[in-house]
Amino acid sequence: MIQExxxxxxxxxxxxxxxxxxxxxxxxxCMHGSTFSSQWYLMFxxxxxxxxxxxxxxxxRGHGKSEGRPGDLDYPDQLQDDLHDLINHLKQRGVRCIILxxxxxxxxxxxxxxxxxxxxDIVGFFAIAPPLTQxxxxxxxDIATSGxxxxxxxFRKRRHARPMAGPEQQNLPKINLWKxxxxxxxxxxxxxxxxxxxPVGSDAGNQGRVLDCSFNLLSAYTIKRYTDLFASLDxxxxxxxxxxxxVVDAHILYTVMNWYISPQVESCLTEIPKATHMSAISxxxxxxxxWLDKVVERQLEASL
Amino acid sequence: xxxxxxxxxxxxSVTLAVGAELSLLNLYPAKYKKSEAIPLVDxxxxxxxxxxxxxxIKLGKSFSLPLYHFLxxxxxxxxxxxxxxxxxxxDKVDPHYLIELEYFGFPTERKSLLKNVHMLFPGDExxxxxxxxxxxxxxxxxxxxxxxxxxxxxxxxxxVYNLLPKVAADLFSPFDHVFFxxxxxxxxxxxxxxxxxxxxxxxxxxxxxxxxxxxxxxxxKSNVVEGVDLKEYTDQINDLIKxxxxxxxxxxxVGCYLAEQFYYPFILFQLNTLAAGTGKEIRIVESANQENxxxxxxxxxxxxxxxxxxxxxxxxxxxxxxxxxxxxFIPPMISAKIIKRQQRYSGGEQHICIYALTLDYLLRFYxxxxxxxxxx
Numbered sequence: 001m002i003q004e005x006x007x008x009x010x011x012x013x014x015x016x017x018x019x020x021x022x023x024x025x026x027x028x029x030c031m032h033g034s035t036f037s038s039q040w041y042l043m044f045x046x047x048x049x050x051x052x053x054x055x056x057x058x059x060x061r062g063h064g065k066s067e068g069r070p071g072d073l074d075y076p077d078q079l080q081d082d083l084h085d086l087i088n089h090l091k092q093r094g095v096r097c098i099i100l101x102x103x104x105x106x107x108x109x110x111x112x113x114x115x116x117x118x119x120x121d122i123v124g125f126f127a128i129a130p131p132l133t134q135x136x137x138x139x140x141x142d143i144a145t146s147g148x149x150x151x152x153x154x155f156r157k158r159r160h161a162r163p164m165a166g167p168e169q170q171n172l173p174k175i176n177l178w179k180x181x182x183x184x185x186x187x188x189x190x191x192x193x194x195x196x197x198x199p200v201g202s203d204a205g206n207q208g209r210v211l212d213c214s215f216n217l218l219s220a221y222t223i224k225r226y227t228d229l230f231a232s233l234d235x236x237x238x239x240x241x242x243x244x245x246x247v248v249d250a251h252i253l254y255t256v257m258n259w260y261i262s263p264q265v266e267s268c269l270t271e272i273p274k275a276t277h278m279s280a281i282s283x284x285x286x287x288x289x290x291w292l293d294k295v296v297e298r299q300l301e302a303s304l
Numbered sequence: 305x306x307x308x309x310x311x312x313x314x315x316x317s318v319t320l321a322v323g324a325e326l327s328l329l330n331l332y333p334a335k336y337k338k339s340e341a342i343p344l345v346d347x348x349x350x351x352x353x354x355x356x357x358x359x360x361i362k363l364g365k366s367f368s369l370p371l372y373h374f375l376x377x378x379x380x381x382x383x384x385x386x387x388x389x390x391x392x393x394x395d396k397v398d399p400h401y402l403i404e405l406e407y408f409g410f411p412t413e414r415k416s417l418l419k420n421v422h423m424l425f426p427g428d429e430x431x432x433x434x435x436x437x438x439x440x441x442x443x444x445x446x447x448x449x450x451x452x453x454x455x456x457x458x459x460x461x462x463x464v465y466n467l468l469p470k471v472a473a474d475l476f477s478p479f480d481h482v483f484f485x486x487x488x489x490x491x492x493x494x495x496x497x498x499x500x501x502x503x504x505x506x507x508x509x510x511x512x513x514x515x516x517x518x519x520x521x522x523x524x525k526s527n528v529v530e531g532v533d534l535k536e537y538t539d540q541i542n543d544l545i546k547x548x549x550x551x552x553x554x555x556x557x558v559g560c561y562l563a564e565q566f567y568y569p570f571i572l573f574q575l576n577t578l579a580a581g582t583g584k585e586i587r588i589v590e591s592a593n594q595e596n597x598x599x600x601x602x603x604x605x606x607x608x609x610x611x612x613x614x615x616x617x618x619x620x621x622x623x624x625x626x627x628x629x630x631x632x633f634i635p636p637m638i639s640a641k642i643i644k645r646q647q648r649y650s651g652g653e654q655h656i657c658i659y660a661l662t663l664d665y666l667l668r669f670y671x672x673x674x675x676x677x678x679x680x
Contacts, residue, residue, distance in 0.1 A: 136608065137611075153618075154614055155637050160605055160606070160607060225622055227622040231669075254466060255465065255610055257450050258470075259466075259615075259665065262669045264444075264448070267449070267450045268450070269450065269451075269453070270452075270453045271453060271456070273455050
């Protein structure tokens with residue numbers, strides 16, 4: 001495993017961990033989730049690397065060993081621009097095909113990347129526990145403004161309730177709605193922290209995490225029109241989610257995939273028994289591994 | 305120009321000498337012939353070349369496989385899958401089919417979703433002037449679809465809701481009733497090669513009436529759709545049906561006549577399309593050991609992602625461009641009103657919602673041309 005750096009378009013030095021296999025023409029890029037860095041994804045990377053896949057684990061700008069203001073971006077699509085710069089950097093090093101994806105917010109950032117830059121040179125997309133929490137109907141739990149949001153959208157009083165149950169509530173981020181709306185209305189406030197994640201477990205476990213998130217960074221992995229983004233996928237995709245995921249429900253993803261991914265695209269959904277939002281990372285390595293084999297094989301056939 | 309179609313995979317010219325006859329079953333792949341009943345109708349359903357420029361197609365009364373034909377450029381295209389015709393130029397949506405499906409619940413004149421592609425029903429006999437016969441296999445790439453491994457079972461509403469897109473793709477037509485999904489489930493679950501369905505269990509909302517028309521009038525932004533005046537056109541079709549009923553001697557009520565002549569044959573054709581894909585056959589029987597009154601699958605209290613009402617509204621916010629621009633542009637207040645109206649009409653079913661969602665799905669994922677959408 002090698003810690004490497006590349007220069008982004010604004011001159012900042014951004015980090016990525018590189019696990020090269022025998023074949024470095026095809027590489028898997030896994031974007032980490034919010035607050036974390038590539039360090040938390042080494043186990044996942046190593047499991048897939050052992051199967052012969054070249055792995056690239058980037059650190060978001062301001063996270064891990066990458067330069068930048070922690071928890072912030074200069075503009076909402078900067079994360080996707082950084083990813084594009086990384087892909088160009090890898091291409092210069094001989095990588096020809098990329099399998100792109102990520103965990104949690106990282107998977108949404110990758111999906112947004114595909115929406116902005118398209119799927120050229122990307123041969124597969126994977127998402128581990130993608131939290132579709134922006135749209136009212138795809139949330140697992142209600143938030144404070146759910147009722148109002150529902151009424152505006154459907155002109156009907158909300159009849160269902162999705163209360164938060166159990167201790168998982170304490171691990172979920174809290175949004176300051178006043179700051180969020182202020183930032184949405186006045187761009188000058190968009191670098192202000194609007195979302196904060198609570199520390200979980202021991203101090204040592206939280207070391208290196210970036211717990212506050214600005215409006216710009218939140219926008220980089222916010223997906224409002226998930227229908228359009230999923231419908232625009234034209235490469236094979238695999239989504240995994242833990243049975244006990246605290247943020248997303250497998251059935252919601254199943255419905256989204258049934259309705260919004262083209263029937264011409266080969267898509268898979270794997271619900272991992274007993275896994276949670278975080279334990280799904282390493283547990284996803286096995287189902288993703290067999291899927292990757294097929295994707296790479298098809299790519300080889302296509303190139304021949 | 306004529307030769308170009310042969311470059312498309314799945315397109316096959318059928319050589320038929322003048323005077324020669326070909327059993328239509330020979331054109332179907334093996335998986336369509338699994339039903340034990342089908343060999344009996346082998347000799348009933350034939351295509352014959354009567355002279356250099358004409359083909360006679362005759363289907364036996366028990367020919368239960370889907371069959372479409374399309375005449376273009378003096379070539380007669382035939383195929384079992386409607387979506388196959390897109391690649392040979394039949395890529396325009398027929399607005400008349402959609403209007404008839406909305407206001408009557410069935411199309412007349414064997415129309416299909418694709419303009420100029422016609423269904424052939426059991427018992428049909430047609431003569432078509434064409435120089436060449438071309439059989440279409442699957443011309444679109446194979447649809448890999450979604451493979452899912454779910455730990456927890458889904459609720460019934462979720463299962464049905466998630467099957468709507470697949471059934472719409474299989475039928476290659478929008479539909480307005482969960483009945484087709486339920487039959488699709490039964491076909492998968494049934495081990496026998498023949499599935500019997502009670503006549504009483506067929507959907508009953510069909511024919512032009514004020515309640516049904518009001519539901520769909522409310523959904524249209526304009527009275528003129530694709531250059532077709534909705535009222536004028538539906539009146540014209542209604543007159544056509546009535547004169548056909550009168551010509552039949554008016555022995556039975558209009559409702560019964562509509563059901564026997566138009567509605568049941570269309571529903572049976574759709575059901576046969578679903579059954580053929582699984583190598584099975586469906587028979588409509590006067591009575592069967594089935595429950596006829598089943599509670600509606602969807603309700604207003606369903607989980608939001610599988611709530612058909614909400615999906616109906618949601619789909620026009622995120623929006624199919626064509627539907628949201630012209631056909632069904634429905635802000636929340638209007639769509640909430642339409643939903644209430646259709647509930648009164650359909651007694652708990654969700655005709656307009658299911659119809660619009662399945663149509664939207666087909667338009668989003670298939671390369672269809674929807675014609676002159678602004679109607680000028």
